Structure formats: structure tokens, C-alpha cells
Amino acid sequence: MAKRKVTLIPGDGVGPSLVDAALAVLDAAGAEVEWDRQEAGADVMEKYGTPLPEAVLDNIRENRVAYKGPITTPVGSGFRSVNVALRKELDLYACVRPAFLIDGVKTPYRGWDIDLVVVRENMEDLYAGLEHMVTPDVAESLKVITRPGSERIVRFAFEYVRSNKRKLLTVVHKANIMKMTDGLFLDVAREISKEYPDVEFEERIVDNMCMQLVQKPQLYDVLVMPNLYGDLLSDLAAGLIGGLGIAPSSNLGDGELAVFEPAHGSAPKYTGLDKVDPTAQILSGYLMLKHIGQEEAAGRVLAGVSRVIGEGRTVTYDIGGEAKTSEMAAAIVKAIEEL
Numbered sequence: 515m516a517k518r519k520v521t522l523i524p525g526d527g528v529g530p531s532l533v534d535a536a537l538a539v540l541d542a543a544g545a546e547v548e549w550d551r552q553e554a555g556a557d558v559m560e561k562y563g564t565p566l567p568e569a570v571l572d573n574i575r576e577n578r579v580a581y582k583g584p585i586t587t588p589v590g591s592g593f594r595s596v597n598v599a600l601r602k603e604l605d606l607y608a609c610v611r612p613a614f615l616i617d618g619v620k621t622p623y624r625g626w627d628i629d630l631v632v633v634r635e636n637m638e639d640l641y642a643g644l645e646h647m648v649t650p651d652v653a654e655s656l657k658v659i660t661r662p663g664s665e666r667i668v669r670f671a672f673e674y675v676r677s678n679k680r681k682l683l684t685v686v687h688k689a690n691i692m693k694m695t696d697g698l699f700l701d702v703a704r705e706i707s708k709e710y711p712d713v714e715f716e717e718r719i720v721d722n723m724c725m726q727l728v729q730k731p732q733l734y735d736v737l738v739m740p741n742l743y744g745d746l747l748s749d750l751a752a753g754l755i756g757g758l759g760i761a762p763s764s765n766l767g768d769g770e771l772a773v774f775e776p777a778h779g780s781a782p783k784y785t786g787l788d789k790v791d792p793t794a795q796i797l798s799g800y801l802m803l804k805h806i807g808q809e810e811a812a813g814r815v816l817a818g819v820s821r822v823i824g825e826g827r828t829v830t831y832d833i834g835g836e837a838k839t840s841e842m843a844a845a846i847v848k849a850i851e852e853l
Contacts, residue, residue, distance in 0.1 A: 517547055518579070518808075519577050520548070520579045520806070521570075522580070523552050523553075523555075523570065523581070525554070525555050526585060527585075527781050527784070527785050528782075529780055531785075531786075531840075532583050532584070532792050532795040533582075533583040534843075535795065539818065539819075540796075540799045542818070542846075543812075545803055546811070547808075552573050553570070554567065554570045555585040565586075565587065565596050566599050574771075578770045578771050581773075581775070581798070582774070582775045583775070584776060586782060597775075600765070600773060605767045606767045606773060607635065607766075608766045609635075610634075610801075611744075611761065612629075613630040613632070613752055613761060614628060614630070615755050617823070618824040618833070619755065619823060619833050620834045623731070623754050623755070626732055628754055630734055630735070630751050632737050633736060633738040634740075634741060636744075638658050638659055638660060639657060639742050640656075640742050641741040641745070642657075644656040659698050659740060664699045665706065668703045670738075671683055672706060675735070676713060680735050682713075682714045683716075684734055684735070685703040685716075685737075686719075686738070687740070695740075720747075723737070724746075724747065727747070727750055727754065748763075749777075757832060760791070761776065761794050762801050772802070774798040776795045778794055788840055789838060789839060790839055791829075791842070796846065797819065800812050800816050803815065815850070821846075828841055828842055828845035
């Protein structure tokens, strides 16, 4: 198999150490990838005058797929967030956050059948950044929902359910109060649902959805929602399965364009300490391998992670162990070789 070229962005803070750990695991699993290493983040500000050089964006556009570690947004850089800038510049309109339990993770939901996917619209809603001061005492932020933006994220979610052999799509909204914005999003979802008679479709108001996920998450499958709700509920879902250290993430656009990264931040205070959980970074690599069609290697990554966490011996502090980042990665590599 010819190697697939993928843009690699180690990031900063704990990013480089997590990426090194993950690359060892992906290599052991037989990933056929040629890594095209690029620089972005706080550490390159002095060199390029920006945390996100245009050359990095061009490189991702060329390769179509990127794998990155966490990135810090420098104070005063002009960016609200480097990650947000990446999504905007590359039109990565769909954030996909799976949340599935791995045996051995310490969580109150251990033993539950939790296998959720949050599909979040990435470009609109309150996160469009249209806010201003009306008076010195009044701030205003505009919530923007468009029909085209709603159509493409809802259709993406239906196609995700169908192509991944899932069963149920739940649209999450607050149309009972925000009748025009969320009302439009809900109307679009109802319209598009008629094109997918093979997919079970239901609606949930967002506050009720939060309660439902805490009480009976096993009843839900794929959830699609506007930007703000997706930000909140994807972290809630991560909390069900053990935290952000376990949670992989992907941001997807059209034509296979995608960026894979852990959902957590760069944790600068832990830089060089070799103690942060590499699971989310590694599982983001698992998602990437599935995306580029390397299913067998992806399966080996997941099997190795599941075995090490299930045994519970060589894991990091957040999931009940005392292992270092590098030690946990080495244990996963060994597990893959044995499997």
C-alpha cells in the first residue's frame, strides 16, 4: 500500500509529547502514513509573527488531512482561537466527537452501554463572533443560523448515521424559545429527515437533552446540533466516559478535508512532565486512520488502547494509574505487538 501523506502539527504545551506517543502507537499498528511535519502555535509566534502561518493552511489544503496536537492561542495574537481559525479558513463545518466507554476507565457510568457521537455545526450560531458594545453597560452578541449552514450539517449527520451503520439521529435545539434561529435549524432537520426513511429521527430540546444524557445515555446514538450546544454537549458526553483525556475529536469539511485532534487543551503547566493521558491523542489517530481507509490499522490502535486501559496497570493518573505518558504509550505498543 502506498503511504498516505498527512499534515502533522505537533502543537505546543503537552502537544509534542502526546504526538510523539501517538506516532509510536500508530506506527506499531501498521499505519501507512507519510507525515508532513508543519509548525503552528504559541512557540512559532516569534518566528512567523502568527501562531497559524498561511503555509500550514496551504499544506493542509494540499494533503487534505491533518493530525495535530493541542495548540495554545497566544494572548494578543489577534486570534480568538487557533483551532477556530483553522476551522474557518478550511471550512471545516462539522465537528464530530465520539464518546464510547472503554472497559477499565474510572467513571460512574462504568458498565453502561454508552456509544454516542456528537455532530456539532462549526461555523455559525453565537460562535460566529458577531458581538459589540451597544452602550458601555450593554453588550450584544448575534446568533446567526442560516438555511445552507443547517442543511449541510444535518445532511452530514444523516450520511454519517447511514455510512457508519448507526440507527438513530437526534436533532438538539431550543426552538421553543428561539423560534426563528433554532426554529429554522429544526425545520431544516425535519425537511431533510424525509430524504432518509431508513434512519430513525427524533427531536430533543437542549436542556432536556442534557438531563437525558445524564440519566439514560444508552438510549442515544448520533446527535446533531448548532455550534454552542455542540460545544457544551460534547464535553458532557466526554464526562460520561471518563473525561477529556479519553475524548478524540475531528473537524471535517467537504472532499475528505479533515483535521484530527484531541478535544482537550495544551495544558502548558504540564509541559515536559510526561504525565498527561495520551489516549485522546491516540484515539484521534484512530479516527484519522478510519477516515483515510486504513481500517485494519485503526482496529489495532483501538484494540491496544482498550487492552491497556482494561488491565489498568500502565495508565496515567486521570484514569487511576501512576504511569507516565511515554510508559502508557509503550504499553499500548507492546499490546498491539502481542495482539
